[in-house]
Amino acid sequence: MTPVLLADLTVFVLSVLVGFEVITKVPATLHTPLMSGSNAIHGVVVVGVMIVAASLDTTIGYVLLFVAAVFAAANVVGGYVVTDRMLEMFRARPKTEAGR
Numbered sequence: 862m863t864p865v866l867l868a869d870l871t872v873f874v875l876s877v878l879v880g881f882e883v884i885t886k887v888p889a890t891l892h893t894p895l896m897s898g899s900n901a902i903h904g905v906v907v908v909g910v911m912i913v914a915a916s917l918d919t920t921i922g923y924v925l926l927f928v929a930a931v932f933a934a935a936n937v938v939g940g941y942v943v944t945d946r947m948l949e950m951f952r953a954r955p956k957t958e959a960g961r
Contacts, residue, residue, distance in 0.1 A: 892947075899936075899940060900936075900937055900940040900941055900944065903933050903936045903937045903940065904937055906929075906933040906936075907930065907933045907934060907937060910926060910929050910930045910933060913926060914926055
């Protein structure tokens with residue numbers, strides 16, 4: 862294992878652990894703003910996928926890139942759908958004849 866790979870794995874493991882600790886401490890009232898923020902981060906991941914696509918030249922690289930692009934795009938779209946549904950709960954409902 863090369864020193865660069867070991868350093869990359871160390872950063873990855875530490876970021877997973879720190880991310881898990883931070884997310885588990887978020888109160889329920891802040892989940893909607895956190896979801897919106899994570900949508901922006903996944904938008905950056907989609908941009909990163911496009912940048913990496915310019916430098917690939919192997920079949921396995923294309924396959925992994927496609928999988929990463931699908932997961933990132935699904936996360937962005939799904940996050941906005943969930944956020945919209947959560948925000949719908951806070952919108953005023955129109956008054957109906959039966960509700961008067």
